Amino acid sequence: MSIRSQFDSQLDIVKMNVLKMGRDVDTILNDALKAFDSADQALMDKIINEDYKINQLELSMHDEIILLISKQQPVASDLRKLIVALKISSDLERVADLAVDLSKQSKRMTHATPFQNQILEIGMKAQEMLLIALESYENTNILAAQKIANMDDRVDQMYGQFIRELFSRQDGTIEINQITQLAFIGRFIERIADYATNIAEWVIYEVNGKHFDLN
Numbered sequence: 146m147s148i149r150s151q152f153d154s155q156l157d158i159v160k161m162n163v164l165k166m167g168r169d170v171d172t173i174l175n176d177a178l179k180a181f182d183s184a185d186q187a188l189m190d191k192i193i194n195e196d197y198k199i200n201q202l203e204l205s206m207h208d209e210i211i212l213l214i215s216k217q218q219p220v221a222s223d224l225r226k227l228i229v230a231l232k233i234s235s236d237l238e239r240v241a242d243l244a245v246d247l248s249k250q251s252k253r254m255t256h257a258t259p260f261q262n263q264i265l266e267i268g269m270k271a272q273e274m275l276l277i278a279l280e281s282y283e284n285t286n287i288l289a290a291q292k293i294a295n296m297d298d299r300v301d302q303m304y305g306q307f308i309r310e311l312f313s314r315q316d317g318t319i320e321i322n323q324i325t326q327l328a329f330i331g332r333f334i335e336r337i338a339d340y341a342t343n344i345a346e347w348v349i350y351e352v353n354g355k356h357f358d359l360n
Contacts, residue, residue, distance in 0.1 A: 152217055159210060159230045160283075163237075166202055167279040170237045170244075173199070174275065174337065177244040178268045181251040181330070182261065189248040196245045203238040207231060221354070229351040233282060236340045236347075240275065243333045243340075250329050259319065260311060260327055267303045268334045270296065274341035281348045293345035300338040307331050 173192060180188040210231050213219070219227060258264075274296045281289035311327055349357045 155213055156223065156226055159227065162206055163230045163233055164279060164283055166234055166237050170199065170241045171275060173241050174244045174272055177247045178265060180248060182265055186252065189252050192248040193245055196241065199238055199241040203234050206234045225351050225354060229347045232347050233344050236343045240337050240340050243337050247330055247333045250326050253326050258323060258327060263307050264330060267300060267307065267331065270300050270303065271334050271338040271341065274338050278341045278344035281345060285352060287349055287352055290345035290348040293342050297338055297342045300335060304331055304335040
């Protein structure tokens with residue numbers, strides 16, 4: 146096998162590892178939303194206690210990518226692929242952190258909330274964005290990545306409406322403490338959508354070498 150073929154194989158492995166990390170993070174996010182919906186304390190604890198796994202995976206990927214860059218001294222297009230893998234793995238780790246934060250906040254919820262379905266709707270839209278972003282990365286699909294912009298606008302609108310309705314309920318029908326917790330949860334989900342948008346932007350950069358703001 147030629148040196149070029151070996152390097153191409155290494156690039157493929159890096160991409161597969163990023164996608165595997167993405168699937169793991171999607172599972173964590175799905176579990177966090179499920180735990181919030183069902184008040185599953187055991188599942189919340191599992192998400193919180195296993196956060197170190199994604200952290201270690203990110204560090205391992207960073208070491209692998211940096212080693213490839215230093216050993217292979219890749220040309221511009223290959224270097225972009227490695228930088229994008231590095232950036233996406235960091236964004237995925239932050240999504241996992243936000244899922245952990247969501248679970249920690251959910252543990253403080255003492256009872257069901259009238260905003261349950263509204264939060265889950267925003268959460269599922271953010272999760273859909275993450276999956277589309279990962280698919281666009283897997284297939285190097287710029288058109289799919291660009292769709293994320295409209296989806297992010299929709300999440301921002303949903304989040305804004307949620308916050309307005311949440312703080313209009315300061316009439317004794319919902320506890321102030323619960324309002325605060327729900328506001329944090331909504332913010333965590335909105336940030337997850339932002340990181341999905343970041344991933345889509347990195348896909349576009351990988352293809353054309355230009356930074357494109359989808360926010």
